[in-house]
Amino acid sequence: MKLLKKGAEADIFETKWQNSKAILKIRKTKNYRNPLLDSKIHKQRTIKESQVLSQVKQIGIPAPLIFFVDLKKSSIIMQQIPGKPIHDLPPSKIIPLTKEIGKLVGTMHKNGIMHGDLTTSNFILFKNIVYVIDFGLSQNTIKPEDHAVDLRLIKEILNSAHAKIMESAWKNFLSGYKSVVGNAKFSKITNLVSDIESRGRYATVV
Secondary structure, eight states: OEEEEEEEEEEEEEEETTTTEEEEEEEETTTTTTTHHHHHHHHHHHHHHHHHHHHHHHHHHHHHHHEEEETTTTTTEOOOOSSSEGGGSSSHHHHHHHHHHHHHHHHHHHHEEEEEEOOOOGGEETEEEEEEEEOOOOOOOOOHHHHHHHHHHHOOOOOOOOGGGGGHHHHHHHHHHHHHHOHHHHHHHHHHHHHHHHHHHHHHOO
16 A cells, blocks of 8 residues: 555545555544544545545546445545646646536536535546546535635636646636536626635735
8 A cells, every 4th residue: 555645634545446556545533623523524524525426426527436435444445547637737738628627617516516625636637538536625515605615726726836827727717617507607606706806815814
């Protein structure tokens, strides 16, 4: 078993499941929390993540298959997507792919799913298909405010990690998103994104 990533919420390992490469995700114990509460939170989040992974696959979103869920250990074994994170691709490839990412996010939002961690590292290109991974912070919600938070995060990521192509990438993302959610929802969500940005820009410390 090989450690791939140490995260704030979970550690990610490469492992095997029935002779196939797989990912093992184990949620971390938070020592500052009451152990019973910590266990309960981990259990709830593990259940939620596995449920949402099943839901997104049902609506046609390419995502990892779940092989095994262990609630006692707060762990999930899932399919490893062997492609390359969008984050690591050259800018000339990222720009056109952001339209597809916009469509995927639009499909999730249209079906009441907020991803919660929309970064270009959580989209994997494999055999010309964009897969969505890491639903650890996802939730079922139809609130436009929650969907706006998703969009605000990916906009921030594009601005910080892909600054040179930000304008083209964001424009393509919005085009893909709008094509799925429609004009009315698109206007509402993007207006809320602007509201979030203005609150952050003019926030004062009291």
